[in-house]
Amino acid sequence: MTTPLPAAAEYVVVGGGTAGNVVAARLAESGREVLVLEAGPDFGPRGDAAWPADLVDATRLGRSHDWGYDSGDTYPWKVGFERARAIGGSSDMNGCTQTWGHRRDYDAWAEAGLTGWAADDLRPLFEEGARRMRVRRYLASELTPWQHAWYDAAPAVGMPRVATLNDLDENAGFAPEDVNIEDGVRVNTAFAYLDPARALPNLTIVGEALVDRVVVEGGRATGVVVVHRGQTRTVRAGTVVLAGGAYNSPTVLLRSGIGPAAQLAPLGIPIVQHLPGVGENLHDQPFLLMNWEGSARMTAEMDAARAAGWAPDEQAMGKAASSLESEAFDLHFLPYSPTHRGERTRWSIGTSALLPRSRGFVRLRSTDPEAKPIIDHRFLTDPEGADVRMLVDGVGILRELAASPDLAPLVGRELHPGPDTFTREALAAHLYANPDNYWHPVGTCRMGLADDPLAVVDARGRVHGIDGLRVADCAIMPRVPRATTAMPAVVVGENIARMLIEDAA
Numbered sequence: 001m002t003t004p005l006p007a008a009a010e011y012v013v014v015g016g017g018t019a020g021n022v023v024a025a026r027l028a029e030s031g032r033e034v035l036v037l038e039a040g041p042d043f044g045p046r047g048d049a050a051w052p053a054d055l056v057d058a059t060r061l062g063r064s065h066d067w068g069y070d071s072g073d074t075y076p077w078k079v080g081f082e083r084a085r086a087i088g089g090s091s092d093m094n095g096c097t098q099t100w101g102h103r104r105d106y107d108a109w110a111e112a113g114l115t116g117w118a119a120d121d122l123r124p125l126f127e128e129g130a131r132r133m134r135v136r137r138y139l140a141s142e143l144t145p146w147q148h149a150w151y152d153a154a155p156a157v158g159m160p161r162v163a164t165l166n167d168l169d170e171n172a173g174f175a176p177e178d179v180n181i182e183d184g185v186r187v188n189t190a191f192a193y194l195d196p197a198r199a200l201p202n203l204t205i206v207g208e209a210l211v212d213r214v215v216v217e218g219g220r221a222t223g224v225v226v227v228h229r230g231q232t233r234t235v236r237a238g239t240v241v242l243a244g245g246a247y248n249s250p251t252v253l254l255r256s257g258i259g260p261a262a263q264l265a266p267l268g269i270p271i272v273q274h275l276p277g278v279g280e281n282l283h284d285q286p287f288l289l290m291n292w293e294g295s296a297r298m299t300a301e302m303d304a305a306r307a308a309g310w311a312p313d314e315q316a317m318g319k320a321a322s323s324l325e326s327e328a329f330d331l332h333f334l335p336y337s338p339t340h341r342g343e344r345t346r347w348s349i350g351t352s353a354l355l356p357r358s359r360g361f362v363r364l365r366s367t368d369p370e371a372k373p374i375i376d377h378r379f380l381t382d383p384e385g386a387d388v389r390m391l392v393d394g395v396g397i398l399r400e401l402a403a404s405p406d407l408a409p410l411v412g413r414e415l416h417p418g419p420d421t422f423t424r425e426a427l428a429a430h431l432y433a434n435p436d437n438y439w440h441p442v443g444t445c446r447m448g449l450a451d452d453p454l455a456v457v458d459a460r461g462r463v464h465g466i467d468g469l470r471v472a473d474c475a476i477m478p479r480v481p482r483a484t485t486a487m488p489a490v491v492v493g494e495n496i497a498r499m500l501i502e503d504a505a
């Protein structure tokens, strides 16, 4: 779509991604004038031939429109930090698993003084987000044999089969997933939120529009500098809402002179507001993908499921508590069966430590808005070693499950991380040498009260010290919920939109 770039808008939403589209649609539906500036292309509404097949096909992860971020030389091997650069954002390429987390996650935000973020405040937004995203729950009878095998065996290690992963008060359990899939299509937030609003005259969506920085005059955001089809322009704005995601919202702030003064000065960026928390507190849930050899029976059953049609990679999930967790759960188990690729079959299940203690950072390499930032997650660096212990416990539960009488003949021998890692020490050493992520980065513009030196925004998403500037995406989460973060991102969008509309009234 080649929409011309307007000179001004009442609200400029930077990033037409998962949360940004929710904010934009809600504001436009309430009668406000909204401009969405998305760095990647706008492929138009659902069904438009411009949409790349891999972004729409819900059986596998999308790949084609990635920002290309990775760990650089901060790890022993390169870890990809995938993020979609296209209208819809990372909701274009994700696994379509929709989880909410646990009541404690959000109540803890509210207990820290963040009014409006308690679980009971957010529950209606989760319900509304699920409705808009056309979320449905797989029936157990729809699970592929690989997914079914783990789901069936889960009670052997104390994980009951439960109806849903999304009961905010429930702890351990294994359940068929809730997914935002309709007729095989990944229902991204461009389809769910923007499409019903696209016809509104007060909503403009401009793709290929990379926002360099926010213009701040007299302590107030008055616009953005944007690179659009090779030309640098300034668009004036009543309010700027950053929704570039956990890696990019902080980089826009830093290029705007809003961040730690000591980092900005060497780059020659004039300091507009010293906010030491910008780019800090980066965290994601460390992850390990385990592989087994499989069995002739499982191969035959999966081949038959594939031949029958629908065999997506992700369908069921387990939750359990490690030895560190007493109030709810802190582990996910995710059977993953990429059999559709036709390559060497990997019989996999991942485990992730959902409440990591380690914290990293995002920093600018240069002032060029196309330059990749330095992203150092500092996975598994917490001094107590809690994160690695959580993962080691997760692997232990999966090994016990894989050895259960029903599952053992189906999964065969463990190949990865394999028999060399059967002691806790050897497994921990393997994890330290092979850090991996669960694709859920958060926290780099975290919410907090004004007296919190590392807070970047307040409970209404307002950047401390700057008027007319908000952040609304995963970056504002002070701590990652015990969840995959797609639906929590939608809920952040819903909640900040609700507050923007209230504040404009």
Ligand SMILES: Cc1cc2nc3c(=O)[nH]c(=O)nc-3n(C[C@H](O)[C@H](O)[C@H](O)COP(=O)(O)OP(=O)(O)OC[C@H]3O[C@@H](n4cnc5c(N)ncnc54)[C@H](O)[C@@H]3O)c2cc1C
Pocket: 014, 015, 016, 017, 018, 019, 020, 037, 038, 039, 040, 061, 062, 082, 083, 084, 085, 086, 087, 088, 089, 090, 091, 093, 094, 095, 096, 097, 098, 099, 209, 210, 211, 212, 243, 244, 245, 246, 248, 249, 252, 439, 440, 441, 473, 474, 475, 483, 484, 485, 486, 487, 489
């Ligand atoms: C491969 C993968 C699989 C995943 N699987 C799951 C899953 O199964 N379930 C789940 O719950 N979660 C999953 N996630 C995580 C989930 O998708 C993300 O947490 C969520 O989509 C992030 O939303 P966001 O709004 O914070 O950022 P995004 O959705 O990434 O949106 C940011 C948007 O801003 C744009 N942007 C950035 N910088 C600029 C700029 N300077 N100017 C203009 N535009 C800009 C980007 O192009 C993008 O469109 C997965 C993520 C990935 C990458």
